[in-house]
Amino acid sequence: MMLFDTHAHLNDKQFIDDLPEVINRAKDAGVTRIAVVGFDFPSSLEALKIAKKYKGIYAVIGIHPHDASTLDEEILYKLKVLAREPEVVAIGEIGLDYYRNLSPRDIQQEAFIKQIRLAQEIKKPIVIHDRDAHEDTMKILMKEKAGINGGILHCFSGSWEMARRCMSLGFHISLAGPVTYHNANRLLEIAKLVPLDRLLVETDCPYLSPHPFRGKRNEPSRVRLVAEKIAALRNISLEQLADATTQNALAVYKL
Numbered sequence: 001m002m003l004f005d006t007h008a009h010l011n012d013k014q015f016i017d018d019l020p021e022v023i024n025r026a027k028d029a030g031v032t033r034i035a036v037v038g039f040d041f042p043s044s045l046e047a048l049k050i051a052k053k054y055k056g057i058y059a060v061i062g063i064h065p066h067d068a069s070t071l072d073e074e075i076l077y078k079l080k081v082l083a084r085e086p087e088v089v090a091i092g093e094i095g096l097d098y099y100r101n102l103s104p105r106d107i108q109q110e111a112f113i114k115q116i117r118l119a120q121e122i123k124k125p126i127v128i129h130d131r132d133a134h135e136d137t138m139k140i141l142m143k144e145k146a147g148i149n150g151g152i153l154h155c156f157s158g159s160w161e162m163a164r165r166c167m168s169l170g171f172h173i174s175l176a177g178p179v180t181y182h183n184a185n186r187l188l189e190i191a192k193l194v195p196l197d198r199l200l201v202e203t204d205c206p207y208l209s210p211h212p213f214r215g216k217r218n219e220p221s222r223v224r225l226v227a228e229k230i231a232a233l234r235n236i237s238l239e240q241l242a243d244a245t246t247q248n249a250l251a252v253y254k255l
């Protein structure tokens with residue numbers, strides 16, 4: 001069985017001391033591929049560094065909405081240069097976060113649009129962060145024809161209707177630890193309804209540890225718990241779910 005953790009922040013400082021062990025535990029759990037996702041420029045550089053060092057690890061580079069204010073012309077240019085490295089499989093995570101609003105909303109929108117256009121220029125998919133910003137996220141995705149090279153709604157938290165619209169634009173839907181939480185409700189429906197050829201799994205580690213590790217540091221090996229939960233909800237085997245989601249991830253990231 002092989003799993004692909006499509007969204008992990010192994011570039012986070014929480015992994016500085018034991019990254020090789022974390023990667024080994026992932027392999028032991030059948031997690032043979034991991035996409036390490038940047039959130040600002042230094043973490044994007046670090047993602048690439050990790051991807052160059054370890055087999056089966058890829059880099060996603062970009063500026064998170066929290067750090068949208070840091071995206072000036074120079075950083076945008078540097079991202080474009082970095083994006084041509086073969087280990088860089090997508091631009092992300094980019095998008096809108098109206099929950100914490102760490103950058104002003106208009107700045108977030110501007111950074112989101114600039115990075116969508118960057119991805120289009122280099123023909124790479126995008127990894128989207130949308131928290132409490134469903135309406136504006138959809139507006140921008142549609143207006144920019146952002147699904148042209150595919151992409152991922154990471155840690156999806158929208159409605160089934162939104163999932164359908166995203167899939168029709170060419171995106172895949174990725175689910176993380178929250179699908180295992182006791183208050184998951186709507187997410188359980190999404191996990192059952194998304195067609196198997198549009199579904200991905202991720203950890204978003206070090207955040208969002210699945211049940212029963214909620215609140216602890218998360219790591220890629222635990223994507224297995226997310227996959228097990230979704231497989232059980234859909235009445236299919238873990239192997240079937242792992243196989244389908246890995247094939248989907250390989251297709252999205254063009255590997």
Ligand code: NI
Pocket residue numbers: 007009037093204
């Ligand atoms: Ni993330």
